[in-house]
């Protein structure tokens with residue numbers, strides 16, 4: 388019921404729980420004093436002794452005021468607890484995702500991260516700030532009331548003592564029953580989140596294929612499944628709440644009946660008071676019985692919300708406990724940005740993608756990788772930028788094994804431009820500043836001239852020109868040229884162009900290729916392209932097939948070799964001539 392491991396994840400939790408419980412316990416003592424005062428007043432009225440109303444009023448008001456202050460204090464600690472839990476857990480969660488590095492996606496899906504960071508942590512917050520303090524408070528309050536009732540009437544006290552563990556027992560049984568339901572609930576929730584995010588990301592494509600209505604229906608089915616799972620969870624929670632109500636009210640009735648029975652048998656008295664205290668004792672114990680089951684009953688209700696948190700915690704814990712690459716603490720110190728792959732192999736699950744690759748990508752040179760679709764070209768790029776990890780062999784970048792490079796250093800050193808760069812809604816300047824927040828307008832303008840976008844942008848609002856979502860108001864070629872300007876603004880030493888010129892107009896392609904050749908005298912350039920005409924001027928070309936390097940050399944050398952590269956080149960040349 389109490390996951391003690393979780394306590395370690397949130398700083399200051401124990402202190403805040405302790406203070407919250409302590410002040411609520413003080414408030415309980417005040418409440419008991421109020422009950423005692425009310426019992427005395429009733430006793431006075433019943434035995435015909437004129438009560439001192441003013442004294443009762445003052446004492447009840449004073450107890451109530453002190454109780455109110457204690458409760459406010461407890462609330463304050465509860466609030467602190469609740470906030471620190473949420474902030475702490477979210478910070479730890481995101482820090483962990485960042486420290487796992489760009490390959491986090493191999494371990495956990497984006498939709499799951501969003502759901503756990505949002506709803507998951509929200510649920511866990513209730514566990515920490517509601518359920519956990521309530522659990523300790525319930526124990527303290529129950530024991531306190533059992534001890535006090537012991538001094539009034541032992542039998543009633545024993546009845547309360549015997550009945551008190553039933554509610555926690557129902558909670559434990561409820562947890563066992565709900566385990567299966569909760570498993571289904573979270574599975575359905577993750578599945579809904581995954582499909583929702585996927586469809587939102589691909590909405591434009593879905594619309595263009597007129598598939599949005601179909602996907603809408605699919606999402607409705609998932610949402611309906613989630614609704615059913617939620618209802619089933621709520622039903623089980625409601626059953627258990629009903630059960631706890633029966634026990635709480637049954638316990639209250641049992642306590643009252645026992646007390647009255649004891650009164651009838653002349654066994655009721657206040658041990659500590661002189662004289663005939665039978666009626667006082669019975670009123671006091673009835674009021675105590677009324678309060679007795681309240682903490683346990685609240686524990687029961689909170690338990691159902693906390694149960695979700697406990698379940699979410701297992702997923703959150705998996706993320707927080709995910710192994711980090713603690714060896715990744717080196718940075719490239721020298722000015723050598725050569726890359727070497729030595730006997731590198733990699734598999735997705737058991738599917739071998741590349742095998743025993745030996746490649747070199749020298750600094751200040753253009754090296755290209757070509758080959759049939761699916762031969763593993765992008766996998767090499769992904770291994771270099773570490774969005775994919777778990778390779779055998781060695782990848783040496785600037786003299787340092789890739790695994791040992793810090794994520795920050797790798798990200799500052801290597802940049803990959805794909806055929807589908809992302810732009811945020813906002814101005815051109817805002818989007819370019821992502822790569823370098825300190826870049827001046829002059830530096831940006833100079834790059835915009837290099838990518839032949841200057842005139843186009845300054846015919847509009849210049850750097851303040853507005854980009855709609857993912858630069859939807861720009862053509863494919865303009866978007867790609869803007870992306871290259873953004874990449875160059877960051878000024879990384881190693882640049883990977885993975886099909887960066889596919890699907891764009893010839894003019895843009897020519898501009899980009901010219902620029903790549905211009906910067907190649909000071910950077911390590913890797914070009915991945917299915918169009919061999921783009922790699923003709925490379926210093927070295929690797930021709931790959933089935934995850935292996937089959938040929939290597941300059942364009943002329945490979946053409947003269949008259950093997951697969953030459954055949955593919957002639958084939959593409961023929962097709963391009965035909966297309967024109």
Ligand SMILES: Nc1ncnc2c1ncn2[C@@H]1O[C@H](COP(=O)(O)OP(=O)(O)OP(=O)(O)O)[C@@H](O)[C@H]1O
Nearest residue numbers: 735738740758759760761762763764765766767917
């Ligand atoms: N995340 C993944 N999980 C499992 N298999 C994958 C994953 N990504 C790629 N693959 C598989 O790895 C193989 C190599 O993919 P890769 O993207 O490296 O090929 P490529 O040579 O770049 O192809 P293309 O020229 O079509 O982009 C393919 O068979 C692909 O199906």
